[in-house]
Amino acid sequence: xxQIIQSFKTGQTILEELPAPMVSRxxxxxxxxxxxxxxxxxxxxxxxxxANLIQKARQQPDKVKMVLDKIQAEGLIPTLETVFSKxxxxxxxxxxxxxxxxxxxxxxxxxxxxxxxxxxxPHAEYVNVPQNLVAKIPDNVSxxxxxxxxxxxxxxxxxxxxxxxxxxxxxxxxxxxxxxLTAQMLVANGCRVIGIDIDAAKCALAxxxxxxxxxxxxGGDPVQDVMAKTGGIGADGVIITASAKTNSIxxxxxxxxxxxxxxxxVGVIGLDLSRADFYEKELSFQVSCSYGPGxxxxxxxxxxxxxxxxxxxxxxxxxxxxxxxAISMQRLKVKELISEVIDLADFQKVYGxxxxxxxxxxILKYPSGDDLGAETVRNAKHTLLLEEKNYKGSKGxxxxxxxxxxxxxTMLPALKGGKAHFKFIASSGGLTGTQLAKKYGFxxxxxxxTEILKDSEVDAVIITTRHNSHSKFVMEALxxxxxxxxxxxxxxxxxxxxxxxxxxxxQVSDNPENKASVMxxxxxxxxxxxxxxxxxxxxxxxxxxxxATMNAGFIPANVWVHDxxxxxxxxxxxxxxxxxxxxFLTGSTIASVCMNAMGETPLENTDNASILVxxxxxxxxxxxxxxxxxxxxxxxxxxxxxKEKTWVMDxxxxxxxxxxxGFKNLKTKIDKGHxxxxxxxVDFLQNGGKPLISWADLVNVSEASLAAIASLKSGNxxxxxxKTNNSES
Numbered sequence: 001x002x003q004i005i006q007s008f009k010t011g012q013t014i015l016e017e018l019p020a021p022m023v024s025r026x027x028x029x030x031x032x033x034x035x036x037x038x039x040x041x042x043x044x045x046x047x048x049x050x051a052n053l054i055q056k057a058r059q060q061p062d063k064v065k066m067v068l069d070k071i072q073a074e075g076l077i078p079t080l081e082t083v084f085s086k087x088x089x090x091x092x093x094x095x096x097x098x099x100x101x102x103x104x105x106x107x108x109x110x111x112x113x114x115x116x117x118x119x120x121x122p123h124a125e126y127v128n129v130p131q132n133l134v135a136k137i138p139d140n141v142s143x144x145x146x147x148x149x150x151x152x153x154x155x156x157x158x159x160x161x162x163x164x165x166x167x168x169x170x171x172x173x174x175x176x177x178x179x180x181l182t183a184q185m186l187v188a189n190g191c192r193v194i195g196i197d198i199d200a201a202k203c204a205l206a207x208x209x210x211x212x213x214x215x216x217x218x219g220g221d222p223v224q225d226v227m228a229k230t231g232g233i234g235a236d237g238v239i240i241t242a243s244a245k246t247n248s249i250x251x252x253x254x255x256x257x258x259x260x261x262x263x264x265x266v267g268v269i270g271l272d273l274s275r276a277d278f279y280e281k282e283l284s285f286q287v288s289c290s291y292g293p294g295x296x297x298x299x300x301x302x303x304x305x306x307x308x309x310x311x312x313x314x315x316x317x318x319x320x321x322x323x324x325x326a327i328s329m330q331r332l333k334v335k336e337l338i339s340e341v342i343d344l345a346d347f348q349k350v351y352g353x354x355x356x357x358x359x360x361x362x363i364l365k366y367p368s369g370d371d372l373g374a375e376t377v378r379n380a381k382h383t384l385l386l387e388e389k390n391y392k393g394s395k396g397x398x399x400x401x402x403x404x405x406x407x408x409x410t411m412l413p414a415l416k417g418g419k420a421h422f423k424f425i426a427s428s429g430g431l432t433g434t435q436l437a438k439k440y441g442f443x444x445x446x447x448x449x450t451e452i453l454k455d456s457e458v459d460a461v462i463i464t465t466r467h468n469s470h471s472k473f474v475m476e477a478l479x480x481x482x483x484x485x486x487x488x489x490x491x492x493x494x495x496x497x498x499x500x501x502x503x504x505x506x507q508v509s510d511n512p513e514n515k516a517s518v519m520x521x522x523x524x525x526x527x528x529x530x531x532x533x534x535x536x537x538x539x540x541x542x543x544x545x546x547x548a549t550m551n552a553g554f555i556p557a558n559v560w561v562h563d564x565x566x567x568x569x570x571x572x573x574x575x576x577x578x579x580x581x582x583x584f585l586t587g588s589t590i591a592s593v594c595m596n597a598m599g600e601t602p603l604e605n606t607d608n609a610s611i612l613v614x615x616x617x618x619x620x621x622x623x624x625x626x627x628x629x630x631x632x633x634x635x636x637x638x639x640x641x642x643k644e645k646t647w648v649m650d651x652x653x654x655x656x657x658x659x660x661x662g663f664k665n666l667k668t669k670i671d672k673g674h675x676x677x678x679x680x681x682v683d684f685l686q687n688g689g690k691p692l693i694s695w696a697d698l699v700n701v702s703e704a705s706l707a708a709i710a711s712l713k714s715g716n717x718x719x720x721x722x723k724t725n726n727s728e729s
Contacts, residue, residue: 001380004347004364005090005431013093013351018430019337019447021128024305028111028134029103031380034341035123036096036147037350037362038324040176040243040267043271082358089408089434096150098143099366102380106161107304111136116148118320120291125344126380128429130301132294138328144341145327147332147363148181153291154240155182158266159189160314161288162237166190171226171235171256173249174242174267175202175213176362180337181690182241182266183211188331188663194229202360205336224311226256234258239428240265248273265289291316298560349454357587368647384430385445386437389423391457393547396420396685399452399482401473402464403427403436406487411464412440414674420624420682424452446676450471455698460485460632460685467573478516480713485681487521488576490702492568497702499725504695517691519681522580526680529655529666530581533640533647536663539587543618546585546640548578551629562605569605569709570595571595575625576705579613579640582698586639588617589700595708598628604709611708614717629683636672 001022006013023029035594072493101115108131111117116137121127138145155178162567164170168191172183175197183206186193195206198217206213212229214220238261247270253263254277263285266269278285293307294300294315307315314322326332340357342349350362391397398420400407407425415422422442426449427433437445444451452458460483463473471491477484491497498544500518507515524530537544554572561567583589591614598608608628613621634651646658652672659664679693700720707718 001125001430002344003122003431004351006093006345007090010087014090015347016090016431016434017384018124018434019384019445020126020332021429022382022447023103023105023130024428025106025297026108026302026640027105027128027130028108028117029105029380030099030117030119030121030127030129030134031102031364032097032099032121032123032125032127033368034098034143034147034366035121035364036093036151037094037123037354037364038096038151039354039359039362040178041094041095041356042351042354045546068667073552074277079482085718088097090125091432092122092429092431093528094123095120096147097123097127098147098149099127100139102126105131116143116146118324120150121349122343123364131304132306132317133320134313135317135324136512138324139329141207141324143510144338144363145334148327148332148337148361149320149323150291151178152181152185152323152334153316154178154266154288155239156185156323157314158182158239158241158264158288158292158315159185159291159321160292161286161440162239162262162264164189164191164237167192168236170195171253173210173222173238173240175206176243176338177239178266179241180206180360181332181334182239184209185326186239186334188212188326194226194235196220199358201358205360209333219276222252222314223255230258235261237262237264240267242267242269244269246270251277254278254281254283257281257425260284262286264278275380291338292319293727298558298563334361338363339507350357376426376584382448383444383451384434385444386434387443389443391421391423391443392419394457395459396682397423397457398462399424399455399458399460400451400462400464401426401449402487403433403464404464407464408432408436410674411678412436414678415682416440418679418682419686422676423458423723424455426452436506451476453482459483463487466560466566467492467568468571474500474518478503478507478518481507481516483517483519483685485519485521488574489568489572489705490698491706492564492572494706497699497706501699517684518695518698519544519692520580520701521677522577522693523677524577524581524695524699525584526676527652527671528668528673528676529649529652529671530584530638530673532663532666533638533649533657534585536647536657536660537585537640537642537689541585541642543615543620544586544640545619546582546621546641547624547639548581548621548636549624550575550578550626551633552625552627553629553631553635554627556606562607564605569606570627571609571625571708572705574706575609575611575623576701578623578625579611579694579704580701581638582613582615582619582621582623582699583624583701584622586615586617586619588615588619588710590614590704590720591616592717592719593704593707593711597712602712604712606712609708609712612717613704 002015003018005016035131097119117134119129119134121129155467170186170191171194173196174178182195193211195213203213203215214225225699234257249269259281265287289295294311299305337360340361344364344366424444425433425437425442426446434445449495456564461477463486474484594612597606611623638649640647645660649655654669655666703720711718
């Protein structure tokens with residue numbers, strides 16, 4: 001399929017060939033017929049993409065501060081690599097999509113194949129959209145009319161926040177597409193509407209609908225004219241739909257408002273407010289969030305959990321439905337707003353001149369197809385062949401499931417230039433996977449991960465998806481007799497871990513030594529700093545003491561990693577690194593753990609905790625995982641104490657030893673062991689030998705991670721089920 005994307009690195013707007021998405025649980029696969037170009041929002045994105053680095057920095061001063069903090073904490077080179085990688089990431093354009101349902105995901109109700117629907121899908125021939133962001137189109141509404149649904153909902157949400165009553169005077173500042181739609185809906189609501197814009201054509205169109213207009217470019221004074229039209233009282237409400245950097249718009253809105261008036265911001269403007277303007281009139285000011293309640297709420301949008309209608313009358317989906325009803329009843333007329341309808345292949349007619357365009361609404365029309373259902377889904381190619389390659393007889397042929405930040409920033413750079421053979425990369429939407437496939441020389445990009453499992457040439461599957469899916473993919477790969485490398489954690493709960501252990505132990509093979517292996521991305525033990533300490537300690541150091549600290553940094557509570565059902569929390573998802581590191585350094589498996597967390601009643605997804613760890617060989621460790629420390633301080637630190645000797649590793653940059661004869665202190669750029677781990681793993685795939693980390697260690701560390709959470713709940717030490725006395729690694 002084809003999709004329009006924006007490159008922030010080159011500034012180009014591209015029609016890219018991508019694999020079509022698969023329908024996911026709780027979503028609908030839609031074959032697009034039309035999509036609307038949001039000239040305001042998309043113009044801003046395109047122009048930002050074309051700006052140089054200095055111009056980009058000036059537009060995002062908050063991001064500049066984040067970059068400076070990262071330089072201080074991690075150094076210049078790693079920070080520049082991160083910044084340039086972000087700029088390489090393409091952005092899908094568009095959010096006003098209309099088409100026909102061709103597949104219905106598991107758990108979806110109220111939709112069927114063949115339904116005409118409007119959604120917030122991007123400019124792509126096929127889109128996979130969660131059900132709460134999709135609405136059915138009434139029979140008497142055309143596709144070209146329905147394409148205004150989502151953008152109209154943005155204006156409608158602004159109106160709902162303004163809460164106008166019949167007969168009130170409402171000013172709409174900015175008569176672009178959203179402004180004109182907003183003004184129309186206000187008229188339908190029984191309001192007296194005054195529109196402000198410097199475009200004479202837009203003012204004339206608004207006037208034809210009974211809207212009074214003020215054009216500052218023709219000598220109109222917004223404040224004085226509004227006050228005159230309202231007999232000196234002022235407007236009951238002002239809805240700002242303009243996009244401009246000036247602070248004068250908000251200042252004028254305050255001055256033209258009546259006492260206790262309401263000001264709603266839908267657009268993007270300067271917000272240097274004058275306290276006096278708002279104080280003297282006791283004005284209310286509120287910023288409207290997109291389409292309405294539910295926006296950016298993962299439970300609502302991605303998991304399909306609706307808000308009870310009796311308590312939240314208007315959600316974003318119900319706003320979509322209200323817009324379509326208004327179009328159906330001819331209370332919202334959108335045909336007059338259409339400036340042009342352009343074939344998808346001619347998209348540059350819109351984007352090539354988007355900075356100077358005078359159009360109100362540009363619609364993209366997609367190639368039509370009469371086939372629906374299974375035939376249409378078959379025609380949507382989910383795997384894209386990028387380059388013909390011969391992998392016959394090769395070992396270390398990789399198929400990667402997951403094309404997120406870890407794959408992009410850490411894994412593929414570590415594998416680059418090595419002996420691995422890249423064949424497949426799978427991503428849910430197809431875009432990120434295809435971009436990475438082209439950059440690193442994969443032959444195939446896919447949205448159907450089962451193609452990797454079915455391919456006889458792929459001998460190892462690497463899994464870098466969200467944590468809750470790890471165990472599922474591991475078990476399916478083992479069933480397909482593939483070696484597995486899974487980013488930590490192996491599982492996020494006891495049920496998943498038990499299932500993975502069963503799948504590993506139940507592999508059918510004539511030769512027990514020929515079982516598919518499992519490797520978890522516990523990379524810290526492969527760092528040259530940790531290897532140097534291990535070599536100095538020896539394989540059987542006897543009882544030692546360790547203190548390991550992760551100054552992990554704050555992550556907002558709504559990020560998926562904190563969701564125990566999706567990410568498993570940061571202790572299971574990341575602190576497990578240090579449990580494995582301690583197993584490696586002690587040469588022993590974990591016997592029991594006890595975790596204490598900050599706060600009077602800490603939650604199981606805490607990210608401020610200390611874990612006490614006892615080992616079978618008598619060693620003892622304290623693992624501190626904190627999210628409330630300074631970014632200026634080192635992110636990771638390990639201290640090892642043994643036989644009147646001490647080793648200190650700081651941030652995987654420096655390692656010093658005290659009282660250790662012959663130990664050479666290390667000083668490197670940050671090296672957490674990713675490169676070494678992947679190099680050794682590919683060598684294992686190609687040449688065989690002993691697994692890099694034993695299965696016993698992997699299970700022991702996974703059990704210990706889960707036991708830490710159980711300990712927090714019970715307040716007691718929790719013994720680990722596995723009974724191995726010595727690490728096999």
